[in-house]
Amino acid sequence: MTDPASDPSLVAQLRRADPALSRFNPLDRILVHDEFNTGTHGWIELLGNYDGHGNLDTVDDHMRDFRPPQLSSCNFFDVGTHGAMSGTYALKVATRPVAGHTGVAIRRLTMAGRGRVQFEAYLTFKTEAASEENQAASKAGAGEWDANLHPSEQQFGAFTIATDICDGVRYHCVARYLNTDLENRLRREWVYPTVPEPTPREHFEGKVKLPPTADFTAPEPDDWKPFGGPQELCYNEVPTKVNWHYVRWVIDTSTRSNIELQVNDTVYDMRDVPVPPYEEEYGSLGNLLNFYVSVRTHTDVRNFLYLDSVLISVDW
Amino acid sequence: MRESFTAVLERNRTLAGGFATEPYEVAWAAEARWFVRTLERTGTGTLMRVTTQVSPDGLHWCDLDPEREVAGDLVTWESSGFGGWLRLKGAVEGEDGGEASAKVMIYLALKS
Numbered sequence: 138m139t140d141p142a143s144d145p146s147l148v149a150q151l152r153r154a155d156p157a158l159s160r161f162n163p164l165d166r167i168l169v170h171d172e173f174n175t176g177t178h179g180w181i182e183l184l185g186n187y188d189g190h191g192n193l194d195t196v197d198d199h200m201r202d203f204r205p206p207q208l209s210s211c212n213f214f215d216v217g218t219h220g221a222m223s224g225t226y227a228l229k230v231a232t233r234p235v236a237g238h239t240g241v242a243i244r245r246l247t248m249a250g251r252g253r254v255q256f257e258a259y260l261t262f263k264t265e266a267a268s269e270e271n272q273a274a275s276k277a278g279a280g281e282w283d284a285n286l287h288p289s290e291q292q293f294g295a296f297t298i299a300t301d302i303c304d305g306v307r308y309h310c311v312a313r314y315l316n317t318d319l320e321n322r323l324r325r326e327w328v329y330p331t332v333p334e335p336t337p338r339e340h341f342e343g344k345v346k347l348p349p350t351a352d353f354t355a356p357e358p359d360d361w362k363p364f365g366g367p368q369e370l371c372y373n374e375v376p377t378k379v380n381w382h383y384v385r386w387v388i389d390t391s392t393r394s395n396i397e398l399q400v401n402d403t404v405y406d407m408r409d410v411p412v413p414p415y416e417e418e419y420g421s422l423g424n425l426l427n428f429y430v431s432v433r434t435h436t437d438v439r440n441f442l443y444l445d446s447v448l449i450s451v452d453w
Numbered sequence: 454m455r456e457s458f459t460a461v462l463e464r465n466r467t468l469a470g471g472f473a474t475e476p477y478e479v480a481w482a483a484e485a486r487w488f489v490r491t492l493e494r495t496g497t498g499t500l501m502r503v504t505t506q507v508s509p510d511g512l513h514w515c516d517l518d519p520e521r522e523v524a525g526d527l528v529t530w531e532s533s534g535f536g537g538w539l540r541l542k543g544a545v546e547g548e549d550g551g552e553a554s555a556k557v558m559i560y561l562a563l564k565s
Contacts, residue, residue: 176456184464193465205460207478212537214510218480226481233475268512 157223161257162385163450168246171447173208174224180206180444183241183429186337197340199351203241203431206230209443213377214266222259222381222445230442232434234271237350240442243301243429250453251304251391256428257448259381262296262316264289265439266376277436278321289376291321294435296442297354298386301334301429302393303422308414309334310388310395311354312407314370319358319435326367327398327405330355333413352433365398365405381445390426456481456565461558462541465492468501469554473542476511480537482563487530487541489523489559496553500524503543511538523555 152158157172171178185200187193193201209229211219221227230240266289267273278292299311315324332355335345347356355361371380387396393414395407428449432442462474479485491501501523506514517535523543532539539561547553 177458182461196465201464202466204475205462205477207460208458208481209478210480210537212478212480212510214512217509218537229478231475266510266512270512270514 158448160259160383161448163257163448164253164255164452165450166453167448167450169244169447169449172223173228173444173446174221174226177206177208177228178244178447180228180242180244182206183243197337197347198349199347199353200337202233202349203239204231204233206242211379211443214268215377219377219379221379221443228444230430230432230444232432232440234265234434234437234439235350236277236434236436237352239353239431239433240440241353241429241431243427244447244449246426246428246449247424248302248304248390248426249424250451252389253396253452254388254390254426255450256298256384256386257450258298258384259445260296260384260430261379261381261443262293262314262370262372262432263379263441263443264292264376265441271438273438276438278317278438285374287372287375289438290372291317291323292434292436292438293317293372293440294433297429297431297433298384299354299429299431300388301425301427302390303419303425304390304393305418306393306414307333307419307422307425308393308412309354310412312386312395312398313354313361315361315363317435321436324367325369326363327365327400328361328363329410330360331362331411331413332357332360333415336415336419338419354431364407364410365403368400368403370400379443458563460561460563462561463557463559465556465558467554467556468543468545469552470546471544473506474540474559476508477539477561478511478537479535479539479561479563482565484564485532485535485539486562487532487560488562489528489557491523491526491555491557493556494553496547496551498548499545499553499555500547501543501545501555501557503541505532506540506542507535508538508540509536514540514542
């Protein structure tokens with residue numbers, strides 16, 4: 138694979154001359170280039186499946202409230218409108234202020250080939266600033282302020298970038314930044330699930346029934362394993378400063394495997410990070426290629442994941 | 454082409470007593486229209502009252518409009534001059550303040 142940054146081809150040079158594209162390193166074919174300053178670009182709330190009558194009571198309890206994404210101006214109580222990296226607006230995924238609640242936005246595609254698929258994004262994560270109404274300063278995770286580390290940083294749980302792919306075999310490639318554990322202690326490391334995500338069909342078949350705040354990607358904390366070592370990101374001391382992080386994640390759909398994850402200046406080799414497939418076959422999912430991002434709070438404080446822009450490219 | 458987005462702020466959710474929808478950012482929108490679809494009511498003389506609220510920061514809220522009743526199965530109204538954030542604050546109560554609930558869909562339809 139040619140390193141896009143050093144590729145002398147006309148295509149590469151044209152991409153690097155475009156300010157919107159030059160911040161990315163796409164593979165040969167760009168499938169998706171979403172700048173959220175111009176809309177939601179098909180990123181929408183994930184919802185569990187429901188019956189033929191449209192009866193939403195049949196949606197799994199843990200998949201019925203992943204919250205609508207917001208076009209956010211990153212507007213805060215202290216400085217007003219912070220704005221995004223590519224303009225005024227970013228895509229915000231927000232939790233409720235309930236420990237264990239998860240917000241999820243998904244982008245739905247299919248595959249026209251097999252090979253490398255690369256997800257790139259500029260993103261950041263924040264907790265909700267404290268107020269009299271939300272009482273964040275007295276919720277679990279809040280600690281002393283030392284004018285450097287802000288208590289709200291310990292109130293951010295995790296964000297996840299992930300896929301849902303089916304080529305006959307269904308599987309999820311998943312990478313999660315675990316900022317804190319369930320006791321709100323800083324972990325600041327990347328983790329992956331060792332089990333496939335529980336599905337509505339497994340619930341329908343009586344195999345699994347999860348509560349509303351279950352971790353839908355992998356419910357058991359012990360089923361998440363770290364890879365690559367700790368990484369401190371730039372929360373930047375308070376909940377109202379927005380610093381954008383570059384994320385580049387490569388998977389290979391010809392081998393159903395992870396390849397690598399780059400987060401700012403750190404590149405993690407993910408080739409040995411396993412991708413657990415479903416043992417059972419799923420219909421209606423021919424060439425499924427979904428990407429989702431999620432944010433999960435571990436305390437009764439809203440957590441936010443902001444995406445400035447996303448670029449998905451492939452080598453097919 | 455104008456941008457638009459319909460947010461489902463509450464989906465198939467049973468409300469009882471006081472409630473507030475989650476803060477929602479709308480600074481990009483020039484138009485906002487609420488739809489409250491009531492799927493089911495329990496209790497006697499169940500009444501749902503809501504007030505549209507605005508905020509400078511998503512943390513501190515005040516009323517934009519007077520309180521209104523949501524009496525029909527599908528009720529709609531428009532909000533204007535709302536700034537950067539919108540939510541609904543309200544209550545579902547029965548006759549004489551008795552226990553009651555309403556299962557609702559709350560949509561916020563936005564357009565640039």
